[in-house]
Amino acid sequence: MPGNINLLPKEPKKTKEVEKATRLIKNATYFIAMILTIVGPLGGLSVYKFTRDFTKLKVENETLRSSIANLESTEQGLVLLKDRVGKIQTILGNRQSIAIHAKQVEIIEALPDGLTLSETELKSDVSRVSLLATSSKALAGFLKDVSSNNHYLSLILSDLSFNPYLGFTFDLQVF
Amino acid sequence: MDKKNIFAQFSQIRNPLLVLVVTFLITAFTTFYMYGRIMFLRREIKSTQDQNKIFGDRVATLQIIRPDIESDVAKVALISLPSQNPSLFVISQINTFLNEYSLSLTRLDLNLLTNPNPEETLFEVSISFNVEGSYQNISDFITKLGDITPLVNLRQADISNSSESAEAIIELSSFWSPFPTELPPLTTSLAGLTDEEKETLKSLSNFVSPTFDESLSPRRYDPRANPFNLDNNFNPEEAL
Numbered sequence: 001m002p003g004n005i006n007l008l009p010k011e012p013k014k015t016k017e018v019e020k021a022t023r024l025i026k027n028a029t030y031f032i033a034m035i036l037t038i039v040g041p042l043g044g045l046s047v048y049k050f051t052r053d054f055t056k057l058k059v060e061n062e063t064l065r066s067s068i069a070n071l072e073s074t075e076q077g078l079v080l081l082k083d084r085v086g087k088i089q090t091i092l093g094n095r096q097s098i099a100i101h102a103k104q105v106e107i108i109e110a111l112p113d114g115l116t117l118s119e120t121e122l123k124s125d126v127s128r129v130s131l132l133a134t135s136s137k138a139l140a141g142f143l144k145d146v147s148s149n150n151h152y153l154s155l156i157l158s159d160l161s162f163n164p165y166l167g168f169t170f171d172l173q174v175f
Numbered sequence: 176m177d178k179k180n181i182f183a184q185f186s187q188i189r190n191p192l193l194v195l196v197v198t199f200l201i202t203a204f205t206t207f208y209m210y211g212r213i214m215f216l217r218r219e220i221k222s223t224q225d226q227n228k229i230f231g232d233r234v235a236t237l238q239i240i241r242p243d244i245e246s247d248v249a250k251v252a253l254i255s256l257p258s259q260n261p262s263l264f265v266i267s268q269i270n271t272f273l274n275e276y277s278l279s280l281t282r283l284d285l286n287l288l289t290n291p292n293p294e295e296t297l298f299e300v301s302i303s304f305n306v307e308g309s310y311q312n313i314s315d316f317i318t319k320l321g322d323i324t325p326l327v328n329l330r331q332a333d334i335s336n337s338s339e340s341a342e343a344i345i346e347l348s349s350f351w352s353p354f355p356t357e358l359p360p361l362t363t364s365l366a367g368l369t370d371e372e373k374e375t376l377k378s379l380s381n382f383v384s385p386t387f388d389e390s391l392s393p394r395r396y397d398p399r400a401n402p403f404n405l406d407n408n409f410n411p412e413e414a415l
Contacts, residue, residue, distance in 0.1 A: 018184050025191040029198050036202040043209030050216035057223040064230035068361065071237040075358060075365065077244035078237065083355045084252040085372045087297055088326065088379065091256070091350055097329035098321035105314050117310065122332040 100127045103152060103174050110145070114138030118169065127175055130159075133168040146172070226362060233365045240367045243376075251379045254324045258354045260287075261325035262300050264385045265349045268323045269304065271385075276316045278308035281342075288348065296352050301330065303346040310334060310341040317345065324382045325349050 014022075068075070104120050107129055111117065115138055118130040133139035146155065156173040163169060243249060257264070262285055273280055282305040288298075306313060317332050331346035359365065368376070 014187060015184065018187050021188050022191050025188060025195050029191065029195040032195070032198045032202050036198065036205060039202065039206050039209065043205065043213065047209060047212050047216065050213060050220060054216050054220050054223065057220060057227060060227055061223055061230065064227060064234060065361075067234045068230060068237070071234065071241070072358075074237045074241045074244050075233075077249065078240050078365070078367070079355055079358055081244060081249050081252055081376075082366075082368065082372065083352075084256050085368070085375050087350075087352050088252060088256050089371075089375055090297070091326050091328065092375070095321070095328050097332070098318070101314075101317050101329065101332055105318065108310075108314070117336045119335045120333065122329070124330065 097122060097124070100175060103127075104129050106151065107146060107172065107174060112138060112142055112145075115142050127173060129172045129174055131170055131172065132166060133170070135167065139168050139170070229362060229364050233361075236365050236367045243368065243373075248376045248380050251324060251382065251384060252376060254384050255326045255379050255382065257325055257351050259351055260298070260300055261349050261351050262302060264325050265302055265323075265327060265347065267385050268325075268383070269302070269320075272316055272319050272323075273306060276308065276312040276319075278306045278312055278316055281305040281307055298351050299348045300351075301346060301348050302327075303331075303344070305342060305344050307340055307342050310336045313341050313343045317343070319383075320345075320347065322382050324379065324384045325351075326382075 101122055104122065104127065108117050108120070111131070114134045116132045118132050120130070121128040131142075133142065143157065152174060154173065154175040158171045158173060160168065160170040254264075266283070269280075282303075284301075284303040286301040286303065288301050306316065308316075313334055317329065320327055320329060327347040327349045329345070330348050332343060334341055334343040
């Protein structure tokens with residue numbers, strides 16, 4: 001009587017260690033798969049959202065670039081104007097001579113009787129008014145008036161001399 | 176434990192281990208890819224936002240400044256400091272005011288001044304001249320020079336006064352500067368005019384600019400009739 005012959009290899013019996021390792025691996029797999037299920041959709045959504053935002057910003061960027069291109073002539077004008085105004089401010093800041101000339105004129109226009117103008121000199125570091133006084137009284141009165149005026153940064157009397165035919169000649173350095 | 180047994184045990188955990196490795200690799204790849212992509216997009220978004228902010232400010236600035244740029248005040252700035260030697264305009268202005276103050280010109284010299292700083296783009300020309308007339312008129316004339324465009328700087332004003340008349344030696348310098356050739360980079364912010372700059376422009380509008388005759392208009396060119404272009408019907412014998 002023929003007996004039952006099993007030709008299939010017998011599955012080796014799982015030891016405790018193998019079962020433990022298998023369980024550990026499965027748990028780790030479940031954990032990682034859980035992470036994947038969370039990270040995947042979340043990441044996908046984030047990428048979608050950020051891509052959409054970025055596309056919107058790019059469209060806005062292009063619109064703004066186009067607006068800037070349309071305003072290019074204004075931009076050129078602004079750059080040119082700022083360049084001009086900056087340099088004009090430098091030029092105006094260095095213009096003191098006209099103001100000093102005004103101070104010379106102020107002195108000359110206020111000359112009392114007995115005083116006449118001989119000449120004026122105005123350069124970058126020189127501002128001189130040469131005057132002629134017919135009497136010492138006129139000279140003293142003028143000097144008193146002019147010295148009481150505080151419009152001037154500096155007022156120096158120089159080269160005072162007397163000529164019996166002309167009177168007193170003197171220079172005022174005005175700044 | 177013999178080798179055969181170890182192999183048998185490993186083969187029992189091989190499939191779960193393979194699944195673990197594959198799952199791990201997919202998760203790692205997905206995570207790193209997503210993280211990298213998100214970081215890249217965030218950087219790009221931040222950079223584009225910053226750029227859009229600069230662009231938006233630039234557009235707003237340009238739209239606000241546009242009327243000022245197109246106004247006559249801006250043109251005065253260009254006349255005050257032209258891009259080329261303004262001697263002719265200055266001499267024209269001098270001539271106008273010499274007539275207005277009844278002064279006579281006895282000498283006129285022009286001298287190009289060397290630029291002390293080669294990097295400086297402000298050039299200077301010296302205009303020296305002598306005038307004769309009354310002291311008052313010469314003085315008013317010199318004062319007026321402070322209010323003309325192109326801008327001038329009074330370098331010298333020596334006036335000799337006598338009982339009959341006065342004579343003055345006057346030296347002015349006038350300026351020019353080539354126009355800027357480059358616009359600022361698009362990604363930098365663009366500032367409008369400051370209050371100080373607006374004030375300067377406002378003060379310039381009170382200056383006297385040279386008058387340009389704009390009444391001339393181009394005329395149609397009518398060629399003169401050619402006297403030798405004889406009419407076909409012309410008969411010299413009849414003419415004789």
